[in-house]
Amino acid sequence: MTISQYRNDPYHGRNGYLTIGNYRYHSVLSGWFLAAGQDLGYQVRDVNGEAQTGFTIVHGTLRDGLRCSTAKAFPRPASRRKNLHISLHSMVQRVKIDSKTKEVILSAESIQSPQLLTLSGVGPKNHLETVKIKVIADSPGVGQNLHDHVAMGGLTFLYEFSNNNSIKPSFELSNVFTPGNIDAFTKTTHQCTGYRNAKLWVSGIPNIQILNMIVQIFNCF
Numbered sequence: 286m287t288i289s290q291y292r293n294d295p296y297h298g299r300n301g302y303l304t305i306g307n308y309r310y311h312s313v314l315s316g317w318f319l320a321a322g323q324d325l326g327y328q329v330r331d332v333n334g335e336a337q338t339g340f341t342i343v344h345g346t347l348r349d350g351l352r353c354s355t356a357k358a359f360p361r362p363a364s365r366r367k368n369l370h371i372s373l374h375s376m377v378q379r380v381k382i383d384s385k386t387k388e389v390i391l392s393a394e395s396i397q398s399p400q401l402l403t404l405s406g407v408g409p410k411n412h413l414e415t416v417k418i419k420v421i422a423d424s425p426g427v428g429q430n431l432h433d434h435v436a437m438g439g440l441t442f443l444y445e446f447s448n449n450n451s452i453k454p455s456f457e458l459s460n461v462f463t464p465g466n467i468d469a470f471t472k473t474t475h476q477c478t479g480y481r482n483a484k485l486w487v488s489g490i491p492n493i494q495i496l497n498m499i500v501q502i503f504n505c506f
Contacts, residue, residue, distance in 0.1 A: 288344065296334040303358040306347040308476065315342060315476045318497040322479050326487045332480055338491045340479040380405040382421050399428035436496075 286297040287306040297305070319329050322340030330339040346353045363369055380389055382405055391398055402408055406421030408428065413420045475498055480491035 287347075291331060291334075294331070294334060296331070302362065303346055303355065304348045304353050305344050307342065308345055308347070309350050311342065311476055315497065318477050318479075327479065327481065332478070337480050338482065338487065338489070340477065340495075342477050343475055377401060378404065382406065395431060399431075402427050439495075 286292055286294070286299055287304055291297050292299060319340050319342070323329060328339040330336065330341060332339060332341045333344065346358075348357070360369075360371060364371060377393070380391060380401060382389070391401060393401055399408070402424070403413065404418065406413060406419050407424050409425045410420050410423040475496060477497045479495040479497075481487070481493050481495065482489035482491050483493050
């Protein structure tokens with residue numbers, strides 16, 4: 286955590302490899318979005334802290350203003366270790382599990398993790414036997430609790446239309462990632478968000494996320 290006000294917060298780590306920070310650019314609309322949340326009775330708070338119901342400026346996995354990916358944070362600093370072997374452009378088909386296997390850390394996200402476990406013989410026994418995969422461990426929960434992140438569009442409105450708008454877009458297809466526009470890549474259109482409970486209004490565990498997206502549209506017509 287690189288945000289000074291959260292450095293001593295018990296809900297945030299301070300010495301890890303993945304750095305969390307604020308985006309360098311925020312539109313004036315972000316402040317209005319937070320104020321609207323307060324008018325509705327919500328607090329502006331750190332939703333990654335003790336409570337999640339409320340509104341906040343979005344944090345990002347950032348380092349020096351640019352994205353800090355898991356590859357940048359973890360394997361890259363450790364790439365010179367003698368006991369670490371990194372295989373590039375490789376497709377994993379299964380994990381070999383036998384009596385000598387002590388520990389395997391599988392991190393292939395929500396789709397491929399259960400797929401690899403199943404192909405390796407870890408999953409619901411009936412399903413494994415049906416597809417003729419040797420059962421290593423009968424684990425009925427593998428692949429059974431996938432939840433999609435359903436989203437829908439909301440209000441869309443135009444603010445201060447101008448052919449000479451000084452706010453630069455965060456992504457320009459005609460001039461991608463050059464020394465002249467690298468600052469644009471430190472900006473984000475998803476600048477703030479809010480969480481609320483659909484039934485209990487300003488209390489309860491939140492089950493709806495409200496996104497505030499800011500996009501510049503050029504006069505192309």
